[in-house]
Amino acid sequence: MLSEKLSKNIKKLADLIKDKKEFVAFTGAGISTESGIPDFRGPRGIWKKYKPIMLREFLSNPQDREEYWRRKIELYPALSSAEPNIGHVSLAEIFKAGFLKYVITQNIDGLHQKAGIPVENVIELHGSNTYISCLSCGKRYEWEDILPLFDKGVKAPKCAKCEGWLKPATISFGQSMPEKETAMALEIARKIKILVVVGSSLQVYPAASIPGITTQAGGIFAIINNTSTVQDTAADIILTGNAGDILKELRINLIK
Ligand code: NAD
Numbered sequence: 001m002l003s004e005k006l007s008k009n010i011k012k013l014a015d016l017i018k019d020k021k022e023f024v025a026f027t028g029a030g031i032s033t034e035s036g037i038p039d040f041r042g043p044r045g046i047w048k049k050y051k052p053i054m055l056r057e058f059l060s061n062p063q064d065r066e067e068y069w070r071r072k073i074e075l076y077p078a079l080s081s082a083e084p085n086i087g088h089v090s091l092a093e094i095f096k097a098g099f100l101k102y103v104i105t106q107n108i109d110g111l112h113q114k115a116g117i118p119v120e121n122v123i124e125l126h127g128s129n130t131y132i133s134c135l136s137c138g139k140r141y142e143w144e145d146i147l148p149l150f151d152k153g154v155k156a157p158k159c160a161k162c163e164g165w166l167k168p169a170t171i172s173f174g175q176s177m178p179e180k181e182t183a184m185a186l187e188i189a190r191k192i193k194i195l196v197v198v199g200s201s202l203q204v205y206p207a208a209s210i211p212g213i214t215t216q217a218g219g220i221f222a223i224i225n226n227t228s229t230v231q232d233t234a235a236d237i238i239l240t241g242n243a244g245d246i247l248k249e250l251r252i253n254l255i256k
Helices: 004-020 055-060 062-081 086-096 143-151 179-191 207-216 243-255
Strands: 023-027 100-105 122-124 127-134 166-170 194-198 220-225 237-240
Touching: 004 194, 004 220, 004 237, 004 243, 023 179, 055 062, 062 143, 086 100, 086 243, 100 179, 122 179, 127 143, 179 207, 194 207, 207 220, 220 243
Parallel strands: 023 100, 023 194, 100 122, 194 220, 220 237
Antiparallel strands: 127 166
């Protein structure tokens, strides 16, 4: 049951969206915790257990490279079997009703697409964990083809074509952001009149600069998160609670 104040603020956001006709969602790991995928910085986040491995450590230190793959294989069952939750599904329904223009996501789990938002409307700023690629030549590999190598004792696989290091196609700390997606996200953030952040601590730059781009261009910026964030003071509307509950209510307010 949502509090009266929260319900009132969700209605306020829905009315603004109806007035401006469309919005963009900027999502982070928090939208997927209800699908069983842990976030990084939330109360039960991955960084409570592990320290991040930088790209240069992955490339230069065999132990870090092997540890990186060990963690990825540990997380693989949860990530590959995860299903969209009510938050992803509500956003997909809002998209079909014409109010949601794009999802700019920091997530690597592919759940927005699995929920039914077309691939071309989901901008993945941090790549995707749904496949593997070679850091040298870019050749794509599927998980099913690489996983059996670990059963044969391989600890960090290499590219069959060029011998480069293979890595899930996500952007690690210290790795460049994808050029096309970044340029597109910046342009969309500048043009859209309402940007709704869902489940992000807004601490990972350059992605966390996106809301500032919308507000500098005169747009409205809302945050849906279960804790406070470092950018709360800059937001026009703050909806505190579970992303799934709030997005479901937003969908009801927008579509009925
Ligand atoms: P983050 O872990 O820094 O922050 C997540 C935020 O969501 C936290 O403030 C947390 O309190 C909040 N949250 C958690 N569950 C919630 C829920 N059910 N409802 C509302 N809020 C909830 O995540 P970030 O800002 O996305 O940045 C971390 C980086 O982590 C990103 O670059 C992303 O690539 C990566 N990541 C992705 C996944 C994924 O794809 N699902 C999972 C873990 C990390």
